[in-house]
Amino acid sequence: MRYESPKTTKEAAGLLAKAKGNAFVLAGGTDLLVRLKSEVIDPDLIVDIKRIPAMQGVTKTAAGFRIGAATSCAELGENAALKKAWPGVVEAATIIGSDQVQGRCTVVGNLCNASPAADSVPAMVAAGAKAVIVGPKGRRTVGVEKVVAGPGKTTLKKGEVIEAILLGKGGAKTGDAYLRFIPRTEMDIAVVSAGICLTLGPRGIIKEAKVALGAVGPTVEIVSAATKVLVGSTLDEATLEQLAVVCSAACRPIDDKRGTIEFRTEVAGVLARRAAKIAYQRAGGK
Amino acid sequence: MAFDTQYTNQEFKVVGKRVLRPDGIDKVTGRARYGADMNAPGQLVGRILRSPHAHAKIRAIDTSKAEKLKGVKAVVTAADLPDLTRGDMGMYDTLENCMARGRALYDGHAVAAVAAIDADIARKALKLIKVDYEILPHVTDVDEAMKPGAPIVQPRIRTVGVNPAPTKPSNISQVSEFGHGDLDAGFAEADVIVEKSYKTEQTHQGYIEPHACLASVGPDGQAELWVTTQGPYMQRNTCAALLGLEVAKLRVTASEIGGGFGGKTHVWMEPVALALSRKANRPVKLVLTREEVFRGTGPTCSTSMDIKIGARRDGTITAAQAVLRYQDGAFPNIWGMLGAMTAWACYDLKNVKATAYDVLVNRPKVAAYRAPSAPMAAFGVESTMDLVAAEIGMDPVELRIKNAAKEGTRASYGPTYGPIGIGPTLEAAKNHPHMKAPLGANQGRGMACGFWFNFGGQTCVDLNIGQDGTVNLAVGTVDVGGARASLSMIAAEELGIPYEKVKCIVADTASLGHNDTTEGSRGTFSSGMATVFAARDAVRVLRERAAKTWDIPVDRVEWRDGKAHAFGDEHGNLAPLSLEELAAKAARTGGPIAGHNEIVADGAGVSFATHICDIEVDPETGKSRILRYTVIQDAGKAIHPDYVEGQFQGAAAQGIGWALNEEYIYGADGRLQNPGFLDYRIAVCSDLPMLDTQILEIPNPNHPYGIRGVGETSIVPPLAAIANAMSNAAGVRMTHTPMSPPRVLKAIREAHGA
Numbered sequence A: 001m002r003y004e005s006p007k008t009t010k011e012a013a014g015l016l017a018k019a020k021g022n023a024f025v026l027a028g029g030t031d032l033l034v035r036l037k038s039e040v041i042d043p044d045l046i047v048d049i050k051r052i053p054a055m056q057g058v059t060k061t062a063a064g065f066r067i068g069a070a071t072s073c074a075e076l077g078e079n080a081a082l083k084k085a086w087p088g089v090v091e092a093a094t095i096i097g098s099d100q101v102q103g104r105c106t107v108v109g110n111l112c113n114a115s116p117a118a119d120s121v122p123a124m125v126a127a128g129a130k131a132v133i134v135g136p137k138g139r140r141t142v143g144v145e146k147v148v149a150g151p152g153k154t155t156l157k158k159g160e161v162i163e164a165i166l167l168g169k170g171g172a173k174t175g176d177a178y179l180r181f182i183p184r185t186e187m188d189i190a191v192v193s194a195g196i197c198l199t200l201g202p203r204g205i206i207k208e209a210k211v212a213l214g215a216v217g218p219t220v221e222i223v224s225a226a227t228k229v230l231v232g233s234t235l236d237e238a239t240l241e242q243l244a245v246v247c248s249a250a251c252r253p254i255d256d257k258r259g260t261i262e263f264r265t266e267v268a269g270v271l272a273r274r275a276a277k278i279a280y281q282r283a284g285g286k
Numbered sequence B: 001m002a003f004d005t006q007y008t009n010q011e012f013k014v015v016g017k018r019v020l021r022p023d024g025i026d027k028v029t030g031r032a033r034y035g036a037d038m039n040a041p042g043q044l045v046g047r048i049l050r051s052p053h054a055h056a057k058i059r060a061i062d063t064s065k066a067e068k069l070k071g072v073k074a075v076v077t078a079a080d081l082p083d084l085t086r087g088d089m090g091m092y093d094t095l096e097n098c099m100a101r102g103r104a105l106y107d108g109h110a111v112a113a114v115a116a117i118d119a120d121i122a123r124k125a126l127k128l129i130k131v132d133y134e135i136l137p138h139v140t141d142v143d144e145a146m147k148p149g150a151p152i153v154q155p156r157i158r159t160v161g162v163n164p165a166p167t168k169p170s171n172i173s174q175v176s177e178f179g180h181g182d183l184d185a186g187f188a189e190a191d192v193i194v195e196k197s198y199k200t201e202q203t204h205q206g207y208i209e210p211h212a213c214l215a216s217v218g219p220d221g222q223a224e225l226w227v228t229t230q231g232p233y234m235q236r237n238t239c240a241a242l243l244g245l246e247v248a249k250l251r252v253t254a255s256e257i258g259g260g261f262g263g264k265t266h267v268w269m270e271p272v273a274l275a276l277s278r279k280a281n282r283p284v285k286l287v288l289t290r291e292e293v294f295r296g297t298g299p300t301c302s303t304s305m306d307i308k309i310g311a312r313r314d315g316t317i318t319a320a321q322a323v324l325r326y327q328d329g330a331f332p333n334i335w336g337m338l339g340a341m342t343a344w345a346c347y348d349l350k351n352v353k354a355t356a357y358d359v360l361v362n363r364p365k366v367a368a369y370r371a372p373s374a375p376m377a378a379f380g381v382e383s384t385m386d387l388v389a390a391e392i393g394m395d396p397v398e399l400r401i402k403n404a405a406k407e408g409t410r411a412s413y414g415p416t417y418g419p420i421g422i423g424p425t426l427e428a429a430k431n432h433p434h435m436k437a438p439l440g441a442n443q444g445r446g447m448a449c450g451f452w453f454n455f456g457g458q459t460c461v462d463l464n465i466g467q468d469g470t471v472n473l474a475v476g477t478v479d480v481g482g483a484r485a486s487l488s489m490i491a492a493e494e495l496g497i498p499y500e501k502v503k504c505i506v507a508d509t510a511s512l513g514h515n516d517t518t519e520g521s522r523g524t525f526s527s528g529m530a531t532v533f534a535a536r537d538a539v540r541v542l543r544e545r546a547a548k549t550w551d552i553p554v555d556r557v558e559w560r561d562g563k564a565h566a567f568g569d570e571h572g573n574l575a576p577l578s579l580e581e582l583a584a585k586a587a588r589t590g591g592p593i594a595g596h597n598e599i600v601a602d603g604a605g606v607s608f609a610t611h612i613c614d615i616e617v618d619p620e621t622g623k624s625r626i627l628r629y630t631v632i633q634d635a636g637k638a639i640h641p642d643y644v645e646g647q648f649q650g651a652a653a654q655g656i657g658w659a660l661n662e663e664y665i666y667g668a669d670g671r672l673q674n675p676g677f678l679d680y681r682i683a684v685c686s687d688l689p690m691l692d693t694q695i696l697e698i699p700n701p702n703h704p705y706g707i708r709g710v711g712e713t714s715i716v717p718p719l720a721a722i723a724n725a726m727s728n729a730a731g732v733r734m735t736h737t738p739m740s741p742p743r744v745l746k747a748i749r750e751a752h753g754a
Helices: A009-018 A032-037 A073-077 A080-085 A087-093 A107-113 A120-126 A224-230 A237-250 A261-282 B024-029 B064-068 B089-098 B119-128 B142-146 B183-189 B232-243 B270-280 B290-296 B335-343 B374-392 B396-403 B422-430 B483-495 B523-550 B579-584 B641-660 B718-730 B741-752
Strands: A002-004 A023-026 A045-048 A058-060 A065-068 A130-135 A138-143 A148-150 A161-167 A174-181 A192-200 A206-214 B044-050 B056-062 B072-076 B110-116 B130-135 B172-180 B192-200 B212-217 B223-227 B250-254 B284-287 B303-311 B317-327 B352-359 B443-452 B457-465 B471-475 B502-506 B557-560 B563-566 B593-601 B607-617 B624-634 B691-696
Touching: A009 A023, A009 A045, A009 A130, A009 A161, A023 A032, A065 A080, A073 A080, A073 A087, A073 A107, A080 A087, A087 A107, A087 A120, A087 A174, A087 A192, A087 A261, A107 A120, A107 A161, A120 A174, A120 A192, A120 A206, A174 A261, A192 A261, A206 A224, A206 A237, A206 A261, A224 A237, A237 A261, A261 B741, B044 B119, B044 B270, B044 B290, B056 B110, B064 B072, B064 B119, B072 B119, B072 B270, B089 B232, B089 B270, B110 B119, B110 B270, B142 B303, B142 B317, B142 B352, B172 B335, B183 B303, B183 B317, B192 B374, B212 B270, B223 B232, B223 B270, B232 B250, B232 B270, B270 B284, B303 B374, B317 B335, B317 B374, B335 B352, B335 B374, B374 B396, B374 B443, B374 B718, B396 B422, B396 B443, B422 B443, B422 B607, B422 B624, B422 B691, B443 B718, B457 B523, B471 B483, B471 B523, B483 B502, B483 B523, B523 B557, B523 B563, B523 B579, B523 B593, B607 B718, B624 B641, B624 B718, B641 B691, B641 B718, B718 B741
Parallel strands: A002 A045, A023 A045, B044 B284, B223 B250, B317 B352, B471 B502, B624 B691
Antiparallel strands: A058 A065, A065 A161, A130 A138, A130 A161, A174 A192, A192 A206, B044 B110, B056 B130, B072 B110, B172 B352, B192 B303, B212 B223, B212 B284, B303 B317, B443 B607, B457 B471, B457 B593, B557 B563, B607 B624
16 A cells, blocks of 8 residues: 655646556545545555645635635634634534544545535535546536535546635625434434525525535435525525425435434425524524 | 451441542553553464354355465464363353354354464455355344244254253243242232333443453463453453363453443453464464454343233232343343343332243344343333323322332342332432423433342452552452452551552452452452451451560450550550551561452342433434433442442443444344444433432441442433433333434324324
């Protein structure tokens, strides 16, 4: 097993492009090292991206925020501006695992691990986050929802590596929220989850809405029916009930050791309803 | 020298205080040496290959490629562990569990092992071993295993305890029955009869430290084993028997232990490590992974049971019946029987019966888990007690008080009780402020009781006084819950010296006579008793030395406050001689000063607990949160109250995890799906509120200090206390543990609709 820690994104992409056998990117390692230790994977090459300056930290840009791929989730929680603009995304990133795990793990790692239950992904999708991908053919930017192809699979091509996540500015009229269900209080994986982002127009009427559900299908489920239910409403009781119904209807979950189809389907609606209330309040709704 | 074991109401100076623990600094700084922390020159890394099948015939094992791999020093299979058990079936089961013999009996059953110069080579070697399996039908559910036509787990088993003795093999290894009176007459007298069936899923003790050992066998037959265990003597005797070693030549040292809870009262991979070392002629270190701990060591039983209680409107229970089905994994055991013995132990019943079926399935060999078998039976019984209370409109605490066992009650499992604590814990619960605290929406309160026998057994202790008057206490019971502190306190109490002057160690098996395993909450009870007597033995020597120094008769010397005092008209003016002074002069008065004791500590006092639990249930998700929890338990005498409270809290915490989320999940293929702490969900710290405790002290008449074991009883009530609280919070009666959110939400939907 070869270990490399390049200094630039281009160098990292080059190593991955040339790699023979099993190559893995190491960011926080909270998934990779566990899989390595439990002998699920047998890497030939590990490319550690933590020494790449372009992948470090949260920066404010003209368009909003740029989160370097090697930035730990704990750092997101410590960034006041990001927290104020995207509280749902930050919450999702800072409920992963435990304090110790959050000190290492990254949202990009969470995304590329491609688990249907990844916490940060529904929140990022709802918030309209984009991924900056660097590869042998240069640089491209895609919506986060385009990165995951299925459980454990991404759409990244050989030699491609995500350098950063981009988020908009947010704003006084925009609010996001993320809720997940776990049977315990921490150290757990989402059984079902919901990320919601709302933008309000005048008189508290919802102008834009995006709802993304986690762990109810092979990839994040973007519920377009929920957008239709929400837009134009002031999130009254009837709307909330309808939101729960359409979210449950959008679920395509499986029965497994973490939950049942029945449970996931019902609770997806409950979480969507509860998250919508939080997002609405954060967007200035009353 | 014989001593009186009877309780005397003596006044204590050290016992009952909250002194500093002696192992604290080592444990928080990482200096403490656990099972995996010992190394030897030239040691190899051991690894075990395990069956991926729930049940399979092993046609052949080809180890030739693994043996040829550079760096591999030994490969062992069952052929390297010949059967030396001479008809001892219990020992044979242990041997077969260490290493499959022709058949893999469960997913995770060891089939071969390697020792190599490093972990990487050992891992590669495992992949080079080819096992030719013929997959056989399997059964993992206890009720399925009892059905006619179920796959037979152990063809040699004929059910014990039925007449006439069966001739055909069965998965029911044993049927046992306890009770007295006339059930039919009792149920005929009842105004109400409540019957309910229950199921509990399999749980693991969840100790944080995986099994680990360092084994070294020399060509001269001398061997050493460093191991994390609750029973170094058990390890020595079992391993010596399985490997054909002489007991005295296998020296076993128990490491510091990172939790055992009963799971380390058995032999697992240690004979394999010794066999590898013997074959490689090098020390072998074998450390299990977490996955191996789940798949290849012993959890507790999953169960299925039917409980029936008949009562009069005034609350008198007229008849009580339990039918219990416990799975013991792939090897016969008595776990169902223990369930039957404990089921009704809290109550004074005229007509009572408990029948237990011990059942084999294709799962790992079941091991002890803290008050083994009692929590499941109590889940059924204490849940049904609440149903009876509701049926007759009586307060659940009052119903239990009315039927509580007391001194003189003939227990359902046979003996007649001496002074016991069930009544007092119930009265304490009734009067506890927790019982009157207000509850909010979706919140409910429940309570339940629990019982555990406790155990005494063979014990041997040495007490040696150093030249400066400090004291070494060597015991053979592993310190799983503060025994070193408690035993040091007892030695200090008897000698009349400060606690800080005593240093207690857990000795290796070559240094003391046999000590039974630390199980059955016996550590502080039995080693405490032996420590009292060893210290009194040392006091006898100290008095003799003082008498010799003063040249007066020894019966004119008494020991008080750490000093020898001469008394009587002609000697009363002699200045007392302190322990330090006598120790300093020991070389001139007869040599080292020591005390010793070996006993079979009989008379372990039974222990009872009553728990109160407040819970909130989210009616939309089925998620529950424990809001408040109170443990009330009889300790006999709390030697070190911090540790006693810690035991109460720890037991309750494990019971809460068991009640809410922990379970072994098997797929249709008979494979364990959640062998890790991510999906085997023990309660994490933030899941629990501060667990309040109340220690009652009803002295055990059979111990000089009144000690009862305290470590186990409080894992018994939580399952039912939580089910009862949940019933009051959400209006659903949960009869299947874990009461996980999907199950609770389903029950809510079924009870109340969407």
